[in-house]
Amino acid sequence: MTDNTSGVSAGTERTAQGTRDVPVFSPTTDIHETADALIVTVEMPGIDKDGVNVALEQRELTIAGHCRPFAPDGYALTHAEYREGDFERSFTLSDAIDGSAIQASMKDGILTLTLPKAKPEPSKTINVTAG
């Protein structure tokens, strides 16, 4: 399992491209394996399920979450220990995954992905014909 983002931007923030003026964070992630799937759990506090995008291309899994900044009416932020922002991270998966059967769910700010392992292709016998 390779973390494609760790070398450059993991843990650090950069500003989202385009017009959004929010930082982009590398989300805290656990990955574990079961007999028939990889389970990825990603911490994305403050992200609504509609703001999540998951893409798998070849073996590269990209996870993105877009935040809707919290701005309560009539209140001003006076003390801040965390910043809101978007989340983005990508991984190269070591196992072949059946991309058509990925399941994703969101609960309490945790995105859980179930990535079923692809069944190995049945071996093919090649008949040799006499020329």
Place this chain on the structure above:
Amino acid sequence: MVRYSPGTALWSDPLSTLRRIQEEMNRGVGGSRWHATTEFPPLNVWRGEGGVLVTAEVPGVSIDDIELTVHQNTLTIKGKSVPDGNVPEESFHRRERHYGPFGRTIALPYGVDSDGVKATTNNGILTIELPRPETEKPKRIEITQG
């Protein structure tokens, strides 16, 4: 004679240095985000005419595992984050999330009537509304001419 006296702040919490080191290591391997505190959960405090709003990042923590206490002007948030299911250690490819009990206590700018406090969680954010009681609101004093 020079007497070496370490600042008391340095010694007040010996674990804070360790926590900071751990946080920086996590950052190095692509783990956690930047936070202005090593304590959990990180809090943001909002102030308005009607009172104070406290928001906390508690991803993966169920509202049933959070306990809030308000005593005069002190707010205490306690709870625990519990892993989902029982995954054997050796099946992890990557492990960055932390679990366990947590607690924070903060001082509010005024005393709060605990009956008026409302708390909700949404997408891993705990929001606590602490309305300012009428008795704690500033009063305008009419000045009469003598």
